[in-house]
Amino acid sequence: MSPLRFLLPLLAPLALAAQPDRAALAEGMRLLQANEPAKAEAQFAKAIAANPKVGEYHLRLGQAVGAQAATASTVRQPFLARRVKAAFEEAVALDPSLVEAREGLIFFYSFAPGVMGGSDEKAREQQRALLKLNPMRGQMAAAALAARARDTTGVERALRAAIVAAPDSSAPVVQLAQRQAGWGRTAAAFATLDAFLARRPTDLAARIQYGRLAGTSGQQLANGERYLREVLAGPAWSVTIGVPSRAQVHYRLGMILEKAGRVADARSAYQQAIASDPALKSAREALDKLKG
Numbered sequence: 001m002s003p004l005r006f007l008l009p010l011l012a013p014l015a016l017a018a019q020p021d022r023a024a025l026a027e028g029m030r031l032l033q034a035n036e037p038a039k040a041e042a043q044f045a046k047a048i049a050a051n052p053k054v055g056e057y058h059l060r061l062g063q064a065v066g067a068q069a070a071t072a073s074t075v076r077q078p079f080l081a082r083r084v085k086a087a088f089e090e091a092v093a094l095d096p097s098l099v100e101a102r103e104g105l106i107f108f109y110s111f112a113p114g115v116m117g118g119s120d121e122k123a124r125e126q127q128r129a130l131l132k133l134n135p136m137r138g139q140m141a142a143a144a145l146a147a148r149a150r151d152t153t154g155v156e157r158a159l160r161a162a163i164v165a166a167p168d169s170s171a172p173v174v175q176l177a178q179r180q181a182g183w184g185r186t187a188a189a190f191a192t193l194d195a196f197l198a199r200r201p202t203d204l205a206a207r208i209q210y211g212r213l214a215g216t217s218g219q220q221l222a223n224g225e226r227y228l229r230e231v232l233a234g235p236a237w238s239v240t241i242g243v244p245s246r247a248q249v250h251y252r253l254g255m256i257l258e259k260a261g262r263v264a265d266a267r268s269a270y271q272q273a274i275a276s277d278p279a280l281k282s283a284r285e286a287l288d289k290l291k292g
Contacts, residue, residue, distance in 0.1 A: 021050035021057065028060055037067035055095025062087030062104060078116060084108060085117050092126075099137055102130045106141050110148050120145075136166035140175065147179075155179055163196075170196060170205040174242055177209055186217050197227075205242045207231050208249060215255030225260070228253040247277030254286060263290060 028043030041064040047057040062084045069080035085108050091101035106126045112118030127145060131138025139162035146154030159179065162172035173196040180189035193210045197203065207227035214224025228249055239245050244252075254269030267290050273283035 021047040021054065024050065025057060025060065028064065032060070032064055032067070035067075037064045040064040041068070053094060055091040055093075055098050055101065058087045058091035058094065059098055059101045059104070062091065062101070066104070081108070081112060081116055085112070096129070097133060099130060099134050102126045102133070103137065103141060106130070106144070110145060136162045136169060136172060139165055140172055143172075143175070143179075152183065168200060170200065170203045170209075171242060174205050174209045177213065181213055181217070186213070186219060189213055190220055204231060204234075204237055208243060208252070211249070211252050211256065215252045215259065218259045221256050221260045224256045225253065228256065245277060247273045247280050247283065250276060251280060251283040251286065254283065258286070258290070266290060 024043045024047035028040040028047065031037075031040035031043060041061060044057055044061040044064055047054070048061060051057065065080055065087060066084045069077050069084060072080055084104070088101045088104040088108065091098050092105065095101075106123050109117070109119050109123035109126065123145060127138060127141045130141050139158045143155045143158035143162070146152075146158055156176065156179065159172050159176040163169075163176065166172065173192060177189040177192045180186075180192060190210070190213065193206055193213070196206050197210065200206065208231060210220070211224040211228035211231075214220045231249055232246070232253070236246075237243060250269050250273035254266045254273060257263075257266035257269055267287065270283045270287040270290070273280055274287065277283075
């Protein structure tokens with residue numbers, strides 16, 4: 001075994017120190033994940049100052065500013081939105097392969113008013129470019145644009161195309177199931193998840209979505225309970241947009257058990273959810289309702 005392997009952990013911090021832009025990027029990503037977007041913005045700005053020709057730095061700056069815009073005052077939001085747009089446009093200009101930057105522009109162009117730079121045509125232009133870079137995410141962007149236009153048929157067609165483009169990814173499957181449930185087609189939503197889980201039985205997001213749908217619909221309770229218990233008995237996972245926290249999964253399990261009439265088990269699941277996240281209001285309210 002090479003002795004260099006043991007030196008790598010010691011050399012990594014030195015390598016970052018020699019590249020101030022990469023060090024700033026790493027610190028900015030840490031702060032962004034810690035929900036400190038203003039501090040993250042300062043780090044990404046530092047990375048850009050050190051090396052302004054890297055598209056990713058502008059992408060991350062736009063994401064940090066966008067995270068602040070979500071909670072900013074209505075007076076400040078337009079100013080921040082323009083900065084997000086400028087950052088994403090610069091990111092794409094520097095690196096046309098940046099999928100996240102194109103997705104950010106699609107969202108901005110489709111939702112921003114015209115006076116702020118919104119444009120349906122520009123959104124479609126970015127979606128077509130994204131489709132060439134990443135067919136699955138390009139089709140999911142097409143579904144988002146169709147939903148914006150209230151085109152239900154177009155939404156489902158695009159999501160099914162996304163599933164074909166990436167058959168092992170649960171992202172379009174989960175989104176299609178969510179859409180179908182929202183359209184009142186609960187049986188179709190379960191069928192979508194069943195078909196995927198038959199091929200990918202250990203997929204985390206799909207199993208959690210199945211349990212969520214079971215809890216909200218009151219259907220397929222036994223399967224929903226099984227999937228959520230499997231998830232909770234398995235290894236820890238990272239919380240992402242499509243994958244909720246462990247506390248949320250306990251809460252969803254409680255909903256299933258409550259719908260099944262197993263009050264004591266539901267109470268225990270809600271208590272476990274609160275123990276995992278004392279701030280989880282939905283679990284506290286559900287537990288109080290059971291007590292009442």
